[in-house]
Amino acid sequence: MYCQKCRQPLRIDASVQELNPASFDLLVASTAKSQENNTNVSRLTFPRERKDLYDRVSGSIHPPIYKRNIPAPQDGAQSVDHGPSNGHPDMSFVEITQSQVALQERDQADRTRRKTDGKKDDDNSDEGEKANLLSTRVAKTETLFSVLSSYSDIDHPICQECTSILLTSYNARLSGSLKERDAYASFLKSVQQTVSSISSGNDTKARKEVQDVQKQGESTYNQLTRAEGESRQVEGEIASLEEETHQADLDEQAYWQSRNAFDDDLYQITVRLMSLKEKYAHDRQQLERLQRTNVYNDTFCIGHDGYFGTINGLRLGRLPNQNVDWAEINAAWGQTLLLLAIVAERLKYSFQGYRLRPQGSTSRIEKLEYPQQAPGATRQNGADRGLRSASANPEPKVTRLDLFSSGDMAIGRLLNHRRFDAGMVAFLECLNQLGKYVERTSSIEANTHNHHGRNANMRSPLPKRVLPYPIQGDKIGDVSIKLGVGFHQDENFTKACKHALTNCKFLLAHVSNLEVQKTP
Secondary structure (H helix, E strand, O other), X not given: OEOOOOOOEOOOOHHXXXXXXXXXXXXXXXXXXXXXXXXXXXXXXXXXXXXXXHHHHHOOOOOOOOOOOOOOOOOOOOOHHHOOOOOOOOOOOOOOOHHHHHHHHHHHHHHHHHHHHHOOOOOHHHHHHXXXXXHHHHHHHXXXXXXXXXXXXXXXXXXXXXXXXXXXXXXXXXXXXXXXXXXXXXXXXXXXHHHHHHHHHOHHHHHHHHHXXXXXXXXXXXHHHHHHHHHHHHHHHHHHHHHHHHHHHHHHHHHHHHHHHHHHHHHHHHXXXXXHHHHHHHHHHHHHHHHHOOHHHHHOOEEEEOOEEEEOOEEEOOOOOOOOXXXXXXXXXXXXXXXXXXXXXXXXXXXXXXXXEOOHHHOEEEEEEOOOOOOOOOOOOHHHHHHOOHHHOOOXXXXXXXXXXXXXXXXXXXXXXXXXXXXXXXXXXXXXXXXXXHHHHHHHHHHHHHHOOOOOOOOOOOOOXXXXXXXXXXXXXXXXXXXXXXXXXXXXXXXXXXXXXXXXXXXXXXXXXXXXXXXX
């Protein structure tokens, strides 16, 4: 056996081990009876059903399910001196070793065997009871302690020291309960005295206070009723305001939707407007660039290369120290004649007595000689003859004048270049006719403009000369264009050609000005 508190081995008293059946039953019955009486007297702090279940389970013959069997220590080296000796009766137990327990059991077995050997005449049933005497006592002792444990809140067996500690704890609890009981009794007595004194002297005052409290309760109830009515009214107003707020939210949402749609449309229109503005600006720049573009200047680029005049990069002229191929000179004369023909066509002018045949490097000018008219025929002035159609005249005599040269340098150079010189002189004549025509048309337009203006009564200004270099026969700017034999003839020829190109450039400028004026 072991103590259920400190787990130390116990030596059971012989009076407990050698209980006869009658004493055992009496002890168990008295324990159950005292427990039942205590249960009946004390106030139950738990449901009745739990009490019935406890009684039904405790009445079973089986040992409790919470019985604890603690095995003996396995260490056989413990000494007997660790526990109290038999000479000290105040100690509750003696600690023994496993070997001592084995020796006692062995002695008990020897005594039993000797008794068995001495009583060989007993029957087999008596021998079995004597052999099981120790186990019977142990089982009976365990049953007794199990019953004691089941009827109390303490597990048995316990040692003397643990019993003393439990008794001390119970005594402290008892003293605390007694003090608490005395305090409750004193408080109850004081309360009873106070109630008796108050009830005897303050009944009238209490009734008055009750009436005042009732009146105050009625007033408070009326105030509560009014407050509830006002609360319901406020709740109605809140509901109305919430409905108005919801409608305002819907209106705001619809407004923002329409605003977003308007912003989207405005953005699309703005993008389209910006695109159209960019397109318009680009087209206007293109138009201005095209308006500034002069097709005549682009087609006939007249410039100079040192002492030479050039047209489209072709030099027109010859110098002793710079021999220009006749192929380049012929091509330059072809471009110059083409320029003169295009300008005359643009101005709708027909040359008098000449017909231009621009054919590249083999360009020619045809001289038209009409037969002499009858003496009585009316003669027309030079301007009318210039504007008269060639179909009204009889078939003229056509003389081809070359505006190119083969470049042969034989002894008879003057004779070889006669047709070329005649062609260049004819070119100067045509250039002079076109220049005078431009001067006349410019003066007529100026007079017409002044007639419709505020200066109609003023004298008309003299016509401005268009060509910078005057032309007289074979000379332009007092320089002959013919190729003759003599000193400085090549320089004069080159200079005259340069003057002719300069006059042609002025005619191009006049035509370009007319094109700009026609542009709206």
